[in-house]
Amino acid sequence: MKAPERLRVVLYGLGQIGLETAKVVLARRDIELVGAIDVDPKKLQRDVADLSGLSRPSGVRVSDRPAEVLHVTRPHVAILTTSSRFKDALPQIKQCVDARAHVVSSCEELLLPHVRYAAQAKDLDRYAKGMGVAVLGTGVNPGFIMDTMALAATAPCLEVKSVAVERVVNASTRRPNLQQKVGAGMTPARFRKGVKNSEIGHVGLLESTHLVAEGLGWTLERVDETIKPVLATSRVKTPHVTVQAGQVAGIHHVCRGFVNGKETVTLDLQMYVGAKKPFDRIAVKGRPDVTLLFENGVAGDEATIAMLVAMVPAMPKLEPGLRTMADCPVPHFRAGN
Amino acid sequence: MKAPERLRVVLYGLGQIGLETAKVVLARRDIELVGAIDVDPKKLQRDVADLSGLSRPSGVRVSDRPAEVLHVTRPHVAILTTSSRFKDALPQIKQCVDARAHVVSSCEELLLPHVRYAAQAKDLDRYAKGMGVAVLGTGVNPGFIMDTMALAATAPCLEVKSVAVERVVNASTRRPNLQQKVGAGMTPARFRKGVKNSEIGHVGLLESTHLVAEGLGWTLERVDETIKPVLATSRVKTPHVTVQAGQVAGIHHVCRGFVNGKETVTLDLQMYVGAKKPFDRIAVKGRPDVTLLFENGVAGDEATIAMLVAMVPAMPKLEPGLRTMADCPVPHFRAGN
Numbered sequence: 001m002k003a004p005e006r007l008r009v010v011l012y013g014l015g016q017i018g019l020e021t022a023k024v025v026l027a028r029r030d031i032e033l034v035g036a037i038d039v040d041p042k043k044l045q046r047d048v049a050d051l052s053g054l055s056r057p058s059g060v061r062v063s064d065r066p067a068e069v070l071h072v073t074r075p076h077v078a079i080l081t082t083s084s085r086f087k088d089a090l091p092q093i094k095q096c097v098d099a100r101a102h103v104v105s106s107c108e109e110l111l112l113p114h115v116r117y118a119a120q121a122k123d124l125d126r127y128a129k130g131m132g133v134a135v136l137g138t139g140v141n142p143g144f145i146m147d148t149m150a151l152a153a154t155a156p157c158l159e160v161k162s163v164a165v166e167r168v169v170n171a172s173t174r175r176p177n178l179q180q181k182v183g184a185g186m187t188p189a190r191f192r193k194g195v196k197n198s199e200i201g202h203v204g205l206l207e208s209t210h211l212v213a214e215g216l217g218w219t220l221e222r223v224d225e226t227i228k229p230v231l232a233t234s235r236v237k238t239p240h241v242t243v244q245a246g247q248v249a250g251i252h253h254v255c256r257g258f259v260n261g262k263e264t265v266t267l268d269l270q271m272y273v274g275a276k277k278p279f280d281r282i283a284v285k286g287r288p289d290v291t292l293l294f295e296n297g298v299a300g301d302e303a304t305i306a307m308l309v310a311m312v313p314a315m316p317k318l319e320p321g322l323r324t325m326a327d328c329p330v331p332h333f334r335a336g337n
Numbered sequence: 338m339k340a341p342e343r344l345r346v347v348l349y350g351l352g353q354i355g356l357e358t359a360k361v362v363l364a365r366r367d368i369e370l371v372g373a374i375d376v377d378p379k380k381l382q383r384d385v386a387d388l389s390g391l392s393r394p395s396g397v398r399v400s401d402r403p404a405e406v407l408h409v410t411r412p413h414v415a416i417l418t419t420s421s422r423f424k425d426a427l428p429q430i431k432q433c434v435d436a437r438a439h440v441v442s443s444c445e446e447l448l449l450p451h452v453r454y455a456a457q458a459k460d461l462d463r464y465a466k467g468m469g470v471a472v473l474g475t476g477v478n479p480g481f482i483m484d485t486m487a488l489a490a491t492a493p494c495l496e497v498k499s500v501a502v503e504r505v506v507n508a509s510t511r512r513p514n515l516q517q518k519v520g521a522g523m524t525p526a527r528f529r530k531g532v533k534n535s536e537i538g539h540v541g542l543l544e545s546t547h548l549v550a551e552g553l554g555w556t557l558e559r560v561d562e563t564i565k566p567v568l569a570t571s572r573v574k575t576p577h578v579t580v581q582a583g584q585v586a587g588i589h590h591v592c593r594g595f596v597n598g599k600e601t602v603t604l605d606l607q608m609y610v611g612a613k614k615p616f617d618r619i620a621v622k623g624r625p626d627v628t629l630l631f632e633n634g635v636a637g638d639e640a641t642i643a644m645l646v647a648m649v650p651a652m653p654k655l656e657p658g659l660r661t662m663a664d665c666p667v668p669h670f671r672a673g674n
Contacts (some may be wrong), residue, residue: 024495140493144492144493148489148667149489151667151669152485152486152489152667152668152669154669154670155481155640155643155644155647155668155669155670156477156481156635156636156639156640156643156644157639157640157643157670158361158639158642158643158670159670160670160672215669215671216669216670216671216672217671217672217673218672286670287639288635288636288639288640289633290631290635291631291632291633292629292630292631292632293629293630293632294627294628294629294630295628295629295630296626296628298493298625298627299493299625302493302494302495302624302625303492303493303494303625305495306492306493306494306495307492307493310492317656319654325667326666326667326669327666328666328667329663329664329665329666329667330485330488330489330662330663330665330666330667330668331489331492331667332488332489332491332492332552332553332663333491333492333494333495333496333497333553333623334552334553334554335497335553335554335555336554
């Protein structure tokens with residue numbers, strides 16, 4: 001299937017990520033924004049450009065009727081940024097597939113949904129295949145640093161024994177939503193309760209762990225997961241939160257995947273406000289060893305938007321069904337005009 | 338087109354890279370070696386495993402009749418490792434395409450053959466499309482470090498202004514053939530003559546420069562290319578060559594690509610015997626800046642073999658025609674058994 005000249009895109013979800021994505025899409029000549037969907041009554045009927053802070057109107061107004069928008073505008077691709085959870089995103093993904101739109105989404109669990117939802121993922125795969133469209137979860141993490149790039153780092157290897165990724169993110173530079181998600185400003189007791197209730201923790205880390213393993217041809221017999229608080233050693237102030245010394249600055253979330261009793265995939269993530277030296281480091285043990293360092297790390301929110309838009313032109317070329325980043329062409333920036 | 342369960346592979350070329358590739362292919366359960374082609378009379382009728390130094394026979398004997406081998410064994414994929422030059426490889430590629438075999442090759446100029454051979458590349462593309470097979474040039478450099486990974490490093494960016502890659506390779510650890518190619522042991526005068534005669538210089542650097550630019554959506558108006566000797570400051574001895582102080586230790590080859598008068602893609606490669614701190618560093622200027630460092634670099638010959646084998650399963654899934662690494666799924670290691 002050939003990609004058409006100009007890809008028509010609908011934005012499904014106009015939160016912070018969705019609105020920033022709108023700006024990028026509106027600046028591209030090879031992608032045309034044809035529709036926008038959100039349930040927020042304050043956004044209804046507003047021009048997307050206006051909501052995004054652009055001065056020139058886009059002519060696309062926000063609707064709360066997804067089926068109508070999708071069937072009237074017939075997008076090639078829907079960019080879905082509504083939820084981190086597969087179960088919440090699933091009915092929306094199905095609406096897009098109903099309209100024969102490919103779906104690229106920042107939904108973290110969609111990176112590899114069969115990890116938590118085997119039956120529903122299988123059904124969605126079958127349905128998308130039947131409708132001839134591809135469904136993909138991507139972003140910076142999950143979607144790039146700790147999985148796609150971890151796989152790419154193994155390309156020069158004749159043998160791989162283990163892959164370990166360490167990522168330190170300064171949450172001070174991230175959106176308020178993310179600072180809440182990592183527990184910044186909580187007491188340690190409140191944090192532990194949040195972990196128990198699954199409110200705290202990096203959604204997608206488990207999926208990244210399995211994506212790396214599956215890509216390498218390994219089946220993990222188990223994944224040990226730990227989520228601990230990073231405590232502030234001195235007062236940290238961001239535009240959104242102030243953390244006192246001893247309070248929670250963020251999370252330290254680790255997944256360790258095992259094959260034949262050996263730890264083979266380790267994803268170690270720290271996200272906290274006030275992190276002084278953010279970085280990402282991928283260490284492959286094998287023949288040869290490969291270590292790949294993103295000096296100063298990769299800024300998260302911009303990168304997620306960049307990944308979503310980067311995958312748009314790839315979508316019509318993918319085999320239909322539920323796809324992963326391991327099926328996709330090497331992601332990269334492309335000048336749109 | 339679905340990939341079949343087990344991919345039949347013919348090795349076309351059994352030099353050092355070809356024979357090492359044979360070992361890797363013979364160790365994989367998802368790939369079956371069905372044929373081997375070389376013109377060297379000393380290799381004729383020898384078992385490939387034996388030539389590769391393996392004790393268990395493969396049952397595949399070397400033939401100097403390519404058309405016969407290809408038509409009798411009907412491989413899904415031919416791995417071609419005969420030449421760095423597109424013009425030399427072209428008749429062999431055509432033989433493979435005649436037999437409807439996909440071709441993955443370490444031929445450096447095949448990375449992006451239209452750069453030097455626009456008409457022949459167009460013809461080959463048309464012919465491969467007609468026969469329903471894909472043709473791909475890959476390797477570690479060109480093919481991975483200075484192009485594919487340079488593109489991947491831009492994936493988190495909303496804007497890219499320039500990409501610069503610096504690669505320092507210790508040629509002491511490389512095959513004798515490569516040490517000759519970089520001029521190790523030559524006098525500076527002999528080196529300069531070699532550059533003039535196109536005997537010296539890293540084949541593929543220009544192609545990598547254009548591959549990065551094309552991937553980013555840029556058309557380079559010109560590429561400035563310089564090839565200078567790296568002189569030994571003290572005596573360097575490898576198993577294959579001894580270089581006296583003042584003699585040539587290797588090359589420093591730089592390509593600078595320009596868009597609208599600005600240098601936007603810079604590939605800076607040093608390959609010399611005795612290099613103490615090999616590394617690869619990709620620096621993207623944009624929004625945000627991204628810098629990616631391969632600590633200690635990536636060993637070349639093993640990596641080229643790994644890349645060739647890594648791309649084999651991808652070949653039947655590519656669109657037919659002349660393809661580039663930018664069209665391919667993210668390359669990675671895969672356990673074969």
